Structures are given as C-alpha cells and as structure tokens.
Amino acid sequence: MHRLLPAITLALAVALSLLPAATLAAKPERETDSYTDRFHDDFIFDMCGIDTWTTVTERWTLKTWPDGSQTFHTRRTFVPDDPRIPIEKGAGTGFFAPDGSSHVTGKPLQLFDRDGGILLLGTGMVRFDAEGNVLVAHGHDEALSADLAEFYCP
Numbered sequence: 001m002h003r004l005l006p007a008i009t010l011a012l013a014v015a016l017s018l019l020p021a022a023t024l025a026a027k028p029e030r031e032t033d034s035y036t037d038r039f040h041d042d043f044i045f046d047m048c049g050i051d052t053w054t055t056v057t058e059r060w061t062l063k064t065w066p067d068g069s070q071t072f073h074t075r076r077t078f079v080p081d082d083p084r085i086p087i088e089k090g091a092g093t094g095f096f097a098p099d100g101s102s103h104v105t106g107k108p109l110q111l112f113d114r115d116g117g118i119l120l121l122g123t124g125m126v127r128f129d130a131e132g133n134v135l136v137a138h139g140h141d142e143a144l145s146a147d148l149a150e151f152y153c154p
Contacts, residue, residue, distance in 0.1 A: 013146040030062070032060065032061040034058065036058065040054065047152055058075065058077075058082070060073065084154035086114065088109065090107060099130055100129075101127070101129055106123070107121070111152070119151050120148075126138075
C-alpha cells in the first residue's frame with residue numbers, strides 16, 4: 001500500500017492542477033448594473049393623454065458564456081408621478097443561444113393599483129427560433145391580448 005502512495009499523490013496533484021483551468025474556462029463573463037432614472041413618460045401620454053413623469057429603477061445582469069450563449073436577467077419598476085397611473089413592475093430572464101434561438105421566462109409585466117392590488121399580470125415562458133418566431137408559449141398572458149389603456153388609464 002505504501003508503494004501506491006506516491007502514484008496516488010502524483011495523480012491527485014495533476015488532477016488538482018488541471019481543475020482550476022477547467023473551472024475558469026467554464027465561467028461566464030459577467031456584467032451587472034443598476035440605475036434609477038426619471039423621464040417624461042411619452043408611453044402614458046400617448047395612451048392616456050396624461051402628462052406625467054416616471055421614475056424607473058432597474059437592476060440587470062448579463063452573463064456571456066464561452067460558447068457565445070448569453071443569459072440576461074432584469075428587474076425593473078416604473079413609478080409615475082401621477083397617482084392615478086398604476087405602478088408597473090417586471091422581472092425576467094432571457095437565454096440566448098449562439099444559433100440565435102432564445103427563450104424568456106419570468107413576469108415581464110405586473111401592474112399594481114396604488115392600493116397594492118394586482119391589476120394585470122403577465123407570466124410564463126416563451127421560446128423563439130433564430131428568426132424571432134414564437135415556437136412555444138406557456139403561462140398567463142392576458143397582457144398580450146388586452147387593451148392596455150383599460151389598465152393604465154384612469
């Protein structure tokens with residue numbers, strides 16, 4: 001058994017010396033940011049005819065993997081100055097393959113009444129081919145077919 005110890009030690013040392021290189025090669029390049037911005041809300045003005053300013057807060061992370069694929073995660077909140085307009089939140093993760101196909105999961109749209117109740121909810125998962133055509137869609141997608149003015153405008 002003592003004769004195997006040098007061979008085992010050498011094999012273990014070689015394996016451990018290769019492990020960091022393999023581990024580092026598989027890690028993605030990571031970018032992250034967060035910001036708060038205030039802007040004149042043309043979306044609300046065009047839809048509702050209400051002149052208001054909105055504050056948006058967003059946090060995001062983009063990971064680019066060695067094979068060229070990417071993962072993008074974001075969370076954002078829009079709070080209009082006009083208290084008649086609902087607060088909009090959204091969060092989602094997009095997965096983008098090197099061939100151009102992608103899928104997105106999460107809650108891209110939630111509208112909250114100023115009293116805290118949910119007015120509109122969009123959740124689920126959508127898969128797209130490389131040309132951007134929807135292949136599969138699962139979830140609660142009333143926001144896709146709704147007249148958004150009914151939810152945003154007082």
